[in-house]
Amino acid sequence: MSTWNEIKIILNEEDLEYIQGILYSMDVRGVSIEDPRDLLDREKGPLTWDFADINIFEYGKDKAVVRAYFNIDVDVKEVIHEIRERIESAKEFGVIIEDFEIFSEEVHESDWANEWKKYYKPTRVGRKFVIKPLWEDYEPQGDEIILNMDPGMAFGTGTHETTRLCLEAIEDHMRSDTRVFDIGTGSGILAIGARMLGASEVVGVDLDVVAVDSARENVGYNHLDHVEILHGNLMDVVEGTADIIVANIIAEVILVLIDDVKKKINVDGVFIASGIIREKEKMVSDALHEKGFSIVEVRREGEWVCIVSEVSHA
Numbered sequence: 001m002s003t004w005n006e007i008k009i010i011l012n013e014e015d016l017e018y019i020q021g022i023l024y025s026m027d028v029r030g031v032s033i034e035d036p037r038d039l040l041d042r043e044k045g046p047l048t049w050d051f052a053d054i055n056i057f058e059y060g061k062d063k064a065v066v067r068a069y070f071n072i073d074v075d076v077k078e079v080i081h082e083i084r085e086r087i088e089s090a091k092e093f094g095v096i097i098e099d100f101e102i103f104s105e106e107v108h109e110s111d112w113a114n115e116w117k118k119y120y121k122p123t124r125v126g127r128k129f130v131i132k133p134l135w136e137d138y139e140p141q142g143d144e145i146i147l148n149m150d151p152g153m154a155f156g157t158g159t160h161e162t163t164r165l166c167l168e169a170i171e172d173h174m175r176s177d178t179r180v181f182d183i184g185t186g187s188g189i190l191a192i193g194a195r196m197l198g199a200s201e202v203v204g205v206d207l208d209v210v211a212v213d214s215a216r217e218n219v220g221y222n223h224l225d226h227v228e229i230l231h232g233n234l235m236d237v238v239e240g241t242a243d244i245i246v247a248n249i250i251a252e253v254i255l256v257l258i259d260d261v262k263k264k265i266n267v268d269g270v271f272i273a274s275g276i277i278r279e280k281e282k283m284v285s286d287a288l289h290e291k292g293f294s295i296v297e298v299r300r301e302g303e304w305v306c307i308v309s310e311v312s313h314a
């Protein structure tokens with residue numbers, strides 16, 4: 001049984017998205033979120049970012065709890081220090097996060113790794129998709145497309161805003177004979193979705209071997225061909241060019257990716273970039289303009305943004 005370092009942050013619910021953005025950019029292996037708004041707004045339970053937990057309201061109705069799991073060999077003090085520094089430097093962007101507490105403890109995998117499954121239910125995304133946990137039964141209705149998913153420890157249940165925004169953008173920009181690169185594929189959800197929407201060939205890449213294994217398994221669960229999942233850094237391992245390049249990674253990584261996207265995107269292709277919190281939308285769109293892209297559309301949900309761009313012809 002694996003042992004993990006759990007960092008627990010108790011904070012005001014309005015600060016949740018920003019903290020997610022911070023954790024998202026660290027070497028976190030899994031995140032559990034208890035957001036009181038989920039229970040109050042929807043009856044279906046605390047189904048939020050990736051892994052959900054059950055002790056909702058433990059710290060009061062306005063308090064959210066984030067549990068982030070790091071490998072056992074990380075220096076916990078360093079991790080907490082970095083989180084505190086990032087919260088401090090958020091003030092430069094006018095983001096004031098106050099009244100939070102951070103705790104840490106060692107936990108065993110069985111305590112948390114499967115808990116989220118209780119709240120992971122078939123979820124409708126975009127016009128056609130129903131993301132179906134592998135272990136759930138669901139009868140498709142009308143023209144629904146069933147996407148079977150067991151994300152395990154990888155990001156990409158289909159419930160996070162950024163995943164949904166990307167999937168919807170892929171749905172709208174899919175043409176015939178479309179080749180797709182999914183950079184930061186996680187559970188493989190976008191790569192799989194793209195192929196189901198008619199992409200002729202899809203290559204998904206992730207730096208994390210856990211994600212690579214999960215994505216390959218999910219491709220298998222959906223019985224798909226022409227979807228290749230590669231282990232590697234960003235676009236280093238992809239060959240050739242694509243018509244859609246999608247990357248749901250954090251804003252800072254999107255910036256690094258832009259030059260490679262420009263080299264590997266076909267004429268009239270689109271770059272779908274998400275994982276961007278609203279505060280960083282301008283930073284990313286400015287960088288895209290600077291590198292010769294024009295913005296086709298910006299999709300927003302909650303605190304999250306998905307920017308669709310293309311290389312300017314002018």
Ligand SMILES: C[S@@+](CC[C@H](N)C(=O)[O-])C[C@H]1O[C@@H](n2cnc3c(N)ncnc32)[C@H](O)[C@@H]1O
Pocket residue numbers: 154155156157158162163166183184185186187188189190205206207208211232233234248249253275
């Ligand atoms: C937010 S998740 C997105 C997962 C999935 N595509 C989705 O939309 O739900 C970001 C993924 O990017 C991967 N990633 C982060 N940095 C990367 C890099 N430099 N190269 C490749 N993958 C990376 C992470 O391991 C993670 O699986």
